[in-house]
Amino acid sequence: MTSSVRISLPNGIQYTQPTCLFIDNKWVPGDSDTFSVLNPASEDEIVTIQGASSTNVDQAVIAARRAFEGVWSEIAASERGAFLYKIAELIKRDRELIASIDALDNGKPYTAALNIDLDEAWNVFRYYAGAADKITGQTIETSPAKLAYVMQEPLGVCGQIIPWNYPFMMLAWKVAPALACGNTVVLKPAEQTPLSALYFCELVLEAGLPAGVVNVLPGIGSITGSALALHEDVDKIAFTGSTPTGREIMKAAASNLKNITLECGGKSxxxxxxxxxxxxxxxxxxxxxxxxxxxxxxxxxxxxxxxxxxxxxxxxxxxxxxxxxxxxxxxxxxxxxxxxxxxxxxxxxxxxxxxxxxxxxxxxxxxxxxxxxxxxxxxxxxxxxxxxxxxxxxxxxxxxxxxxxxxxxxxxxxxxxxxxxxxxxxxxxxxxxxxxxxxxxxxxxxxxxxxxxxxxxxxxxGGYKSSGIGRELGQYALDAYTQSKAVHVNLDSAS
Missing domain, CATH: 3.40.309.10 (Aldehyde Dehydrogenase; Chain A, domain 2)
Incomplete structure (x- = not known):
């Protein structure tokens, strides 16, 4: 099966659509069943996508762990910010194409995808590009001879599961703050709308991000999403979707007490x-x-x-x-x-x-x-x-x-x-x-x-009650993708 296909969009734009998995900066065939992506307006098939198996999830997590420990968490925060800014500029350059892709497999009006979703995604990456080197702790004097300082450290490998209603915007909401904090990402897009997330990987390559920092696994939720939520070497799961699925994600995350952010349903x-x-x-x-x-x-x-x-x-x-x-x-x-x-x-x-x-x-x-x-x-x-x-x-x-x-x-x-x-x-x-x-x-x-x-x-x-746990965006997302470490220092050599 080919790893990409050429697509002509109804508005005249042509592009090459990846159809497989993105692991360790490489296009990798999926081991699970393929699935069709449809145009909701016509009910016609757009393309067939390869699905990720639990074995593929293992491969992606291993790549993300290697990138986290050996590269991404070690580079200067300002350098991480520079990478995010490169991605933001590439999004700005390709905003019409990405909006067209989201409109195609989501069914939303192209103008809404362009002027709402893509503008938001661009701003989110710019915001966290600027925030990357401003993630700071504090110093506290606990006595005349002692002090403590608090460090905000990245969590590690973050599994992220995004919904189909705002495909590219939700990717930005999750990927940008996670990377700004020094984490690496294994992202599963919704099976109905995986196309823009896979195209995003081309921007990751063009921006020059190190291998393994971003991994994208299209697949069915009960297979790919479940394996990601249950994985023992994933440190955090961030999920946006229905409340019933959020409850299942929370149960799965209990396997190793993963940090979680859940943005679920509403009846506002x-x-x-x-x-x-x-x-x-x-x-x-x-x-x-x-x-x-x-x-x-x-x-x-x-x-x-x-x-x-x-x-x-x-x-x-x-x-x-x-x-x-x-x-x-x-x-x-x-x-x-x-x-x-x-x-x-x-x-x-x-x-x-x-x-x-x-x-x-x-x-x-x-x-x-x-x-x-x-x-x-x-x-x-x-x-x-x-x-x-x-x-x-x-x-x-x-x-x-x-x-x-x-x-x-x-x-x-x-x-x-x-x-x-x-x-x-x-x-x-x-x-x-x-x-x-x-x-x-x-x-x-x-x-x-x-x-x-x-x-x-x-x-x-974010919300109260069954609408979820935690918050996204702003400083609150940086808090959600870091953990606090307290270091106590004794300055008195006599005690």
């Missing part, structure tokens, strides 16, 4: 108070659930609206949704919504829509698939929902929103927090005191006041 609420700027609230609530085909862990899929403005909000929300109901092929001009990732995901979302109807929610808009080919679903709005409904309790991961009314501040805070998840929350009000009081009471790792979905590479990202 938006709260619209009676004094909110309704035009802005509707705009942000719409993007908060409908962006990226609703395939965002932070999607604000529950909207609670004060009873005094409830009907007005519903009318405006339906109008905005109709305005943005532009569904189609990811490379078509003017589209807002692309395809869902797979047939399985499409059917899952449709089953939630049927459950909403069965449970008595009022369907205001959508509720069906779009077209006869491709995994498209109409943006769907349910109103008059209750807390016992499946569409309110469970993560759908699609363009489906559940809207209900509330009367008091205390009532809506209880409803927002009545969830096993706690990833994000949004609230809309012109009352500054109320905004901060409610933000403090919401059980979520991120709260947006008068906006939704905001993220920044310098700000921590």
């Amino acid at each position: 609420p938006s709260v619209v108070f009676e004094d909110a700027d309704l035009e802005q609230a509707v705009k942000w609530c719409h993007s908060g659930i409908m962006d990226n085909q609703g395939q965002i862990c932070t999607s604000t899929s529950r909207i609670y609206v004060h009873e005094s403005v409830y009907d007005d909000f519903l009318t405006r929300f339906v109008d905005v949704t109709k305005k943005h109901d532009k569904i189609g092929d990811q490379f078509s001009e003017g589209i807002y919504q692309g395809a869902q990732i797979s047939d399985i995901q499409q059917q899952r979302i449709l089953s939630f829509i049927e459950a909403g109807k069965k449970d008595g929610a009022r369907l205001l808009y959508g509720g069906t698939r779009h077209g006869q080919k491709g995994y498209f679903i109409k943006p769907t709005i349910f109103a008059d929902t209750t807390e016992s409904m499946k569409i309110v309790r469970e993560e759908i991961f699609g363009p489906v929103v559940a809207i209900s009314k509330f009367s008091t501040q205390g009532e809506v805070i209880r409803k927002c927090n009545d969830s096993p998840y706690g990833l994000a929350a949004a609230l809309f009000t012109e009352n500054v005191r109320r905004a901060h009081i409610v933000a403090r009471k919401l059980q979520a790792g991120m709260v947006w006041i008068n906006s939704s979905g905001d993220s920044h590479y310098g700000i921590p990202f």
